[in-house]
Amino acid sequence: MNTHIARSAILALLGVALAGCAAMGHASEASSPRPTPAHSASEGTTQNPVPTKPAGPSALVVSDGAGWSAAGLEGQVPAPGSCHVRKAADGGDLPDPACTPGARDGRISDTNVDATIGRPGGYTASVRPPAQMTEAAKKKILGAYGIPWSEASKYELDHYLPLCLGSSSDVRNLWPQRNVFLPGLGHETSMVHNSKDLVEDYLCDAVKKHKIPLSKAQDAMVVDWTTAVQALGLPPIPASDQGTSAGGSDD
Incomplete structure (x- = not known):
């Protein structure tokens, strides 16, 4: 009988000790900092980045000057x-x-429009490279776009950002623009007046008259010249601005 009582007392004491250890373990766990889960909020942001904005003027090549010298046009023509x-x-x-x-x-820049592209007496003639220089470049640039030289008469070597909007003649601003003649403004045997020329003339005039900033016009033009007028919030090009005879733009 005494042995049975002793065993019961020992078991009771063990139960109390085990309960105390469990309580201490819970307290320690509650007070210890938990590691950050692998799927934390900060990591989720990295996996789902905010979409970037379309390329604007920051994507433009910036030349130290007009983009050419006696040695030729600046820039490297891409591979054929x-x-x-x-x-x-x-x-x-x-x-x-x-x-x-x-x-x-x-x-x-925006701060010197009046003294540069808007100066009296004209601007583009003073920075345009010689015809023989651009003609030599045209063949290579046509080849880069996969266009045979036999098709050259169907294309104009165009300044994508026009000279009248402060561009340079670096080859990275030159591309083969397909001749798309406007009704009554051009044909195969006359000087070309492409549809893009109208947009160029309109935006250049707006910049010179300070209706829009130069930088914003550059941005809209290089993103998509076909939507530049609307993107800048300008009225549609009036029919009176389209002229009555063929002629190239001041690009």
Whole structure:
């Protein structure tokens, strides 16, 4: 009988001791910091980044000047067949942004429009490269876009960002623009007046008259020239601005 009582007392004491250890374990666990889960909020943000904005003027090549010298045009012409013309929503042609991102003259900005592109007496003639220099470049740039030289007469070597908007003649601003003649404003045997020329003339005039900032016009033009007028909030190009005879723009 005494042995039975002793065993019961020992078991009771063990039960109390085990309960105390369990309580201490819970308290320690509650006070210890838990590791951050692998699927934390900060990591989730990395996995789902905020979409980037479309390329604007920051994507433009910035030249120290007009983009050419006696040694030739600045920039490297891409490999033959490596560039591809894209189509805008309205069917107009757009250059390959990897080959023709556009280039601007770093000397020209919003603060000196009146003294540069808007100066009396004209501006573009003073920075345009010689015809023989651009003609030599045209063959290489056509090749980069996979266009045979036999088709050269169907294309204009165009400054994607026009000279009148402070661009440079770096080859990364030159592309083969397909001749799309406006009704009554051009044909195969006359000087070309492409549909893009109207947009260029309209935006250049708006910048010179300080209706829109130069930087915003550059941005809209290189993103998509076919939507630049609307993107800038300007009224549609009036019919009176379209002229009555063929002629190239001041690009």
